[in-house]
Each structure stands twice: as C-alpha cells, then as structure tokens.
Amino acid sequence: MSFLQNLQCTVCQKEYSKDQALNLCSCGGVLFAVYALKKIAQSFQKKSLAQRPKNLWRYAEFLPVENEGNIVSLGEGFTPIIELENLGKKLGLKNLYLKDESFNPTGSFKARGMSVAVSKAKELNIKKICLPSAGNAASAASCYAAKADLQAYVFMPKDVDFTFVLECRAFGAVVNLVDGLISDAGKMMNQQKQPDWFDLSTTKEPYRVEGKKTLGLELAEQLDWELPDVVIFPTGGGVGIIGMWKAFDEMEKVGLIGKKRPRMIAVQAEGCAPLVKAFREKKDRVEEWKNATTIASGLRVPKPFADFIVLKALKESKGEAIAVSDEEIVLSLKEMAQSEGIFPGPEGASSLAGLKKLMAEKKIDKDDKVALFNTGSALKHIETLKKFYS
Ligand SMILES: Cc1ncc(COP(=O)(O)O)c(C=O)c1O
Ligand SMILES: [Zn+2]
Numbered sequence: 001m002s003f004l005q006n007l008q009c010t011v012c013q014k015e016y017s018k019d020q021a022l023n024l025c026s027c028g029g030v031l032f033a034v035y036a037l038k039k040i041a042q043s044f045q046k047k048s049l050a051q052r053p054k055n056l057w058r059y060a061e062f063l064p065v066e067n068e069g070n071i072v073s074l075g076e077g078f079t080p081i082i083e084l085e086n087l088g089k090k091l092g093l094k095n096l097y098l099k100d101e102s103f104n105p106t107g108s109f110k111a112r113g114m115s116v117a118v119s120k121a122k123e124l125n126i127k128k129i130c131l132p133s134a135g136n137a138a139s140a141a142s143c144y145a146a147k148a149d150l151q152a153y154v155f156m157p158k159d160v161d162f163t164f165v166l167e168c169r170a171f172g173a174v175v176n177l178v179d180g181l182i183s184d185a186g187k188m189m190n191q192q193k194q195p196d197w198f199d200l201s202t203t204k205e206p207y208r209v210e211g212k213k214t215l216g217l218e219l220a221e222q223l224d225w226e227l228p229d230v231v232i233f234p235t236g237g238g239v240g241i242i243g244m245w246k247a248f249d250e251m252e253k254v255g256l257i258g259k260k261r262p263r264m265i266a267v268q269a270e271g272c273a274p275l276v277k278a279f280r281e282k283k284d285r286v287e288e289w290k291n292a293t294t295i296a297s298g299l300r301v302p303k304p305f306a307d308f309i310v311l312k313a314l315k316e317s318k319g320e321a322i323a324v325s326d327e328e329i330v331l332s333l334k335e336m337a338q339s340e341g342i343f344p345g346p347e348g349a350s351s352l353a354g355l356k357k358l359m360a361e362k363k364i365d366k367d368d369k370v371a372l373f374n375t376g377s378a379l380k381h382i383e384t385l386k387k388f389y390s
Contacts, residue, residue, distance in 0.1 A: 056218075237304045
C-alpha cells in the first residue's frame, strides 16, 4: 500500500507528521506529501501493474491512503490516450495524442484529486469539507463526499453553467453562489466557514495534488514508459502541471523513468492569463488578473495560489506558457469534435488551440511526440455552448 512518510513545506522545508489533517505550513507555504521512495524502488515492479485495477489506485504506493478500506473510488483515472491521427495529419505532426479525462466520474480530471483528497479526509476522520470552485472541482468533491458519507459545502461563481449546480445539488452538497469569480467564492467561504469544515481549496491541502500526480504516472505507463516530448495542459490553478511534475520526479527516483522530461506547456485564456504574463516577464509570482473573463470557466483563476510552483515547473522543463482567445478555443472545440469524434470542454479545446499557436511560432517540431489533455467533457457546458450550435 502507501509509502507516505510525512508532509513537507515547499517554502521553508519544515516537516509535519502525516497523521494530522493539515492545510498550509505555519509559514503559509504549500505542503507536499513525501514518500519513502527508496523503499518503493526496492519493492515496486512495473510488471505487477498488469494485475491491478484499471483506475488510479493501481499506483497505491505513490498515494497517501494507508488503510485500503478508506479508499473512496468510482473508477477514476486510467483514462484512454487516443492518437489524433486526423488532426495530426492536418497539422503535419507524426505523433499527436490526447489523454481524454472526460471519461472520469463527473466528467473531468478533477475526479482524480477529489478521489484521493476525500479518501484521505475519511482516513483522517474528517466529516465536513468545503471549497471554492470554478465548477468541476465542486462537482467532483460533492460526488466523492456523497460516496464517503461526508457533507460538502461548495462555493461557485453564480454565472457557472447550471450543470455544475445541478450536479452538486444532486449529490447532496450545500451550494453557495457568489456574484464574482472563484477568488470571491473563496472569500465568501472563509466568512461562512465553521470550525469543523475542512478546507479542500486548490493547493491549500496536500492531497488533491497527489491524485493529479497519477496523470503523470499514467502518461508514462500508457506510452510504454517513454514520456512525450511536449505536454500541453489547460491551466487555471495549475494543479495538473504541479501534479505531473511531482510524479516525474518521484518516478525517476524509483527508477521507473530516466532523466528525460516533456516540455510542460501551460495554456490559459487571453481573458485570464496571469501565469502566461508572469512566465513571459520571467517573474516568480503572478499579479492578480483584473476582470477575468473567458468561456473556458475552469481557466478563470485570477491568482493561482501555487503560482511559483507552476512557474518553476514550466521553467525547469524548458516549457512555455501561451494564451489563446475564446474564438480560437471555440474553433478548436469544433475541429476536434468533427475531425476526431471527441467533444472537448472549452478548457480541453484550449490545448489544441495552444498547439496550433505554438506551431505557428515554430516552437513545436513535426517529429515531436505531443500530448494534449481534454480535461473535461463539453456536456458540462451546455448552456455556454448552445449558442454555437443552434
Ligand atoms: C475542465 C477543466 N480544465 C482545467 C482546469 C484547470 O485546472 P487547474 O486549476 O488544476 O489548473 C479546470 C479547473 O476548474 C477545469 O475544470
Ligand atoms: Zn513553511
């Protein structure tokens, strides 16, 4: 099972016991889970994976849940990697892949983080969870809370597609809608928060990142332990990028992969691109983005809390950050649906829009093996998308 050792602050390196429910370090820094990687290296064998369940819990050694009975699973993870042959031909790319995260419970990659964070919350005897969300994280948290018999309190912008509200209410969560963005939802939550609510905000607790880490493990396993040259990921709070980057590091330390890393590319929307601005200006932190607006609601995060961790991963990987317009997102969404039979959410479509822009800037070579991510289903965005199809 788990080889979780302790928690450690990403800023001051202070260590904490794994047996307590924690949010941030006393210095305000993000806490990361640390594993006994040498022990994993001695016992883990790639061939043992053949017998394991086809969900993210197949990587239990790298996950924080210690008692198997606490795992709250609905079959999340081990989503398909699909070769985009038609789009590849059109764009002149020989090796173009898409990891389709819409296959997850509640239709988005947020299920990964929530399956792991809710399981660990159960293990730590937490009964109530709360979080602000752009939509998908609230849906996933409500879903796993229902399965684990926890009460969820979710806070979302009031202009979210009604699908998200519907889903959260169906799972029994208490839904609060805020006139504003996810940052305003966070402020409202902090005003209403009760002492027994455990805060599951992005990167303000250590275990959602652990669930997202399995994106990196799967990418390697499904591509026969040879990572792609380029990963293009729709980025809001940045946990997808942070999780994969942590996975690659741990996988190298246990000998599952070598030194090669993909160039990590964060795609944001032109109407909310704080990470792109900071990356291009070679800054370590972002400035809060004013008047954030985009149809890719999951990318509407004006000030990612773990900005410096995302920016560091992009830099270390010799990656990039790129902004795409809503028009480009809609064109890519239509193109992916018509060329490949995959109907991505606007966030997922932004990864194709980003690829096209990078190719125009000659930043991708035709021989590069490129992995795009469809982080969620278009069907979560019916209200938003109907005007493009009526
Ligand atoms: C479908 C989708 N894609 C991407 C993102 C951005 O994810 P992250 O905040 O981990 O960068 C979100 C966040 O809500 C999302 O819902
Ligand atoms: Zn610290």
